[in-house]
Amino acid sequence: MKLTFEKIVGQKKVKRLLEHILENNRLAHAYLFHGSPGTGKLAMASVFAQAILCENTKEKPCGTCKSCLLFSSGNHPNYHLVFPHPKAAKDTEIQGVLQTIKMNPYQLKLPWNNPQISIDSIREVRRNLGLKTFGHKSRVIVIIDAHKMTTEATNAVLKVLEEPPQETYFFLLSSDQDNLLPTIISRCQLIPFHDLTDDEILNGLMSSQHQSEAELRLVARMARGSMRRALHLLETGTGEIKEIGVELLRTAFKRYYEIAAYAVEIAANNERTQLKEILESLILWLRDAFLLENFPTEQADASLTNSDDQEKLQKFVSSFPNYEYRNAIKEIETGIRMLEKYVQPAVVLIILMRNLRKYAVRL
Ligand SMILES: [Zn+2]
Incomplete structure (x- = not known):
């Protein structure tokens, strides 16, 4: 079985590890992807989630099975994305964030000032966990910026992780591990993401951008290990x-x-x-x-x-x-x-x- 990671920049070690996990069917209930912003934690989690849910047995994610099609449309009922947002966030803002993640997870930028993950977001996940699953039985929950969970939200997640439902997989993403409770960290398998090298960023940019190599090289150097910063620099x-x-x-x-x-x-x-x-x-x-x-x-x-x-x-x-x-x-x-x-x-x-x-x- 092969995992298709072509849109993910660098992180060879992580790719190999995830491939190994899926091949041997050794999924843990909770993972913590940690590393600097812009190193590809969300991009990797998205592909891996799609692979877990994919119905094809040879190549995952295949992109063509019923589950993959649902995933690409952004409406997979067994896939939940949690990210920080204020209570009063407008629906258009939430949809905007989801749209960006779908198009290019490296470009994720939350439109609010220092938002948190409230207990309400976690309650919604728990409510969903109580419902029947669609088709394929696995469920994946990705929590972006997990260190931004309020104490209440953290405790609610801990409760789930203490007795995880069958075939339910949590991916916590964080660029600030020091602000996560040790009790949460100890429940997760830790997967480190290293800062990207200039060459990795350059290769990533060359495959999708039309600027000259000299300009992209400059951008790659100025990005200091972050694909997100590189894309931002190209925009500005x-x-x-x-x-x-x-x-x-x-x-x-x-x-x-x-x-x-x-x-x-x-x-x-x-x-x-x-x-x-x-x-x-x-x-x-x-x-x-x-x-x-x-x-x-x-x-x-x-x-x-x-x-x-x-x-x-x-x-x-x-x-x-x-x-x-x-x-x-x-x-x-x-x-x-x-x-x-x-x-x-x-x-x-x-x-x-x-x-x-x-x-x-x-x-
Ligand atoms: Zn598929």
Whole structure:
């Protein structure tokens, strides 16, 4: 029997493990998929759930049996998706989330501010568990962001897990295992998801996106292990982000009031997450400049992230020989950490730009 995982990026170990479990019919009642956001926990859980419910015996999920067709339509009566949402969530919002999951689980983004999984959501699952199952007897429940369950909800899930109904399988997904009760964790089989490598993300993007390989490579690097972040970057575009980063570097060599004005301007026009992306792209850009300065051109060319930006890079390298790239990159990393710690963005940028100019040894 073969499991069809083609839409899932990386995670070879997990794929092998799940295949083995299904082949030997050794399903546990509860699994905890844990790892950083965007590493494919939901994508994997969706495919595996469909495979468990599939009626075909050779290849799972086959995509053509009655169960698979129901699954693809998003209406499988034996499949339950639980995710955090406020009590007052609109039906259109809930449907929107379900639609995204169906289209591309890597793109899941909940439209609410810090929502939780309430006891009501778990009660609904328990009510469903009491009903007769459709056709094939297995049932699968996937709980997205399981660490967002309220205490009441957690206790209700614990109760089910203590005496799990036959052929009922729970998949708890979490990027924050520390906020799960140890009693829940101990009931689950743990399956770790590692951060994706740049190459895995690149391969995933190449199969579905039309941008040039150079651009996708840049996106893959900036995504830092998360397919979700990569898709987000593609949506917002990396070109503008990169340009702001390079402009920030250029402005760092201007007069103080110009530095301050530019810092205030981009801080006002960009959210913290965007500012972090800008700084990350600048790190990649400086890394390229470092490569160009220190390696023979041909060798450097092959490893450049910003290969379409050679002219600008070359100009920087010749204008600032012996620029202290390592220190500059460290400085930018500090800036990113300060943004994460909620220091005023404009202040972070002014300090950073003043320091970036320090590392240039003028001729
Ligand atoms: Zn099937």
